[in-house]
Amino acid sequence: MTPYTGKRGCIIYDDARRKWRVYVRVPGKRYHVGSRDTLEEAEAIKADAVNTLESGGEQALAAYVDSIRRPKNKPSTVAKGDRFGRLITVKRVPYRRSLRAWECRCDCGNTIVVKETSLTRELVKSCGCIRRESFIGVVEKAGFVDGTCLSVLKSNKVRKDSSTGERCIWRSSEDGMYHVVIHLQRVRHRCGKYETLEEAVKVRDKARARIHGEFLERYEKQPLNL
Ligand SMILES: [Zn+2]
Numbered sequence: 001m002t003p004y005t006g007k008r009g010c011i012i013y014d015d016a017r018r019k020w021r022v023y024v025r026v027p028g029k030r031y032h033v034g035s036r037d038t039l040e041e042a043e044a045i046k047a048d049a050v051n052t053l054e055s056g057g058e059q060a061l062a063a064y065v066d067s068i069r070r071p072k073n074k075p076s077t078v079a080k081g082d083r084f085g086r087l088i089t090v091k092r093v094p095y096r097r098s099l100r101a102w103e104c105r106c107d108c109g110n111t112i113v114v115k116e117t118s119l120t121r122e123l124v125k126s127c128g129c130i131r132r133e134s135f136i137g138v139v140e141k142a143g144f145v146d147g148t149c150l151s152v153l154k155s156n157k158v159r160k161d162s163s164t165g166e167r168c169i170w171r172s173s174e175d176g177m178y179h180v181v182i183h184l185q186r187v188r189h190r191c192g193k194y195e196t197l198e199e200a201v202k203v204r205d206k207a208r209a210r211i212h213g214e215f216l217e218r219y220e221k222q223p224l225n226l
Contacts, residue, residue: 008050009033011042022046026058033065076100078116085125087114168208169200180204182211 009024009031019035020042033049036042045068052064082089087104093113095101100116106127118124163170168182177193178200191207194200 008053009046011039011046022049024049024053024061026053026061031058031061031065033061034068076116078102078119082119084119084122086130087112087119087124087126089119164197164200166197166201166204168204169197180207182207184211 009022012021012023013019014021014035017035019037020039021035022033022042022045023030024033024046025031031049034045036045048068049061049064053061056063076092078089080089080091084104086107089102090105090111091103093101093103095113095115101113102116102119103111103113104119104127105111106129108127108129110127110129112127114124164178169178169180171178172193175193177195178197179193180191180200180203182189182191182204189207189211191203194203
């Protein structure tokens with residue numbers, strides 16, 4: 001959205017940051033003057049910037065932009081005991097450089113550290129239990145994710161037509177070897193052939209743990225598009 005454009009500059013609303021971004025035109029480029037919460041504030045700094053540019057040139061503009069740049073650490077709007085979804089802030093904790101973060105207690109009893117902006121922008125509303133609950137609910141109802149039956153994946157039942165009595169292992173009548181093949185999402189993962197069933201079982205267990213484990217982990221962590 002560009003409500004005001006002109007020869008001298010423009011003000012653009014930034015949806016993601018919910019700010020009005022002010023630019024002025026200098027030869028060859030747009031110069032970002034600053035961003036403000038309200039259109040009135042934005043218009044004020046745009047007018048100042050244009051005046052400064054006209055009277056003092058680009059260098060004066062740069063100095064003006066520096067002078068109105070807000071200190072990086074704005075006062076916090078979050079207090080101890082504030083609630084965000086299932087989370088209640090317990091105490092401020094240091095987190096990655098200067099970013100502000102809070103140790104939060106979740107209604108479910110877990111404690112996690114969350115960036116303050118993630119709380120205020122409502123990106124994080126629980127320790128992850130909301131997502132886990134919705135995941136478990138969906139899986140229990142459907143049992144399928146992307147065409148893969150999770151209950152079959154998790155079980156160790158052997159198919160009735162298995163030639164070896166072991167899951168994912170079949171014995172070739174041609175070479176007499178035990179082949180380990182793991183299927184997931186219609187993809188066949190060949191894991192080699194072995195002379196003894198014992199070797200094949202060992203490889204199968206390792207490979208299943210990796211391939212299926214990764215799959216389950218991926219889906220249990222992922223948000224569900226419902
Ligand atoms: Zn929780």
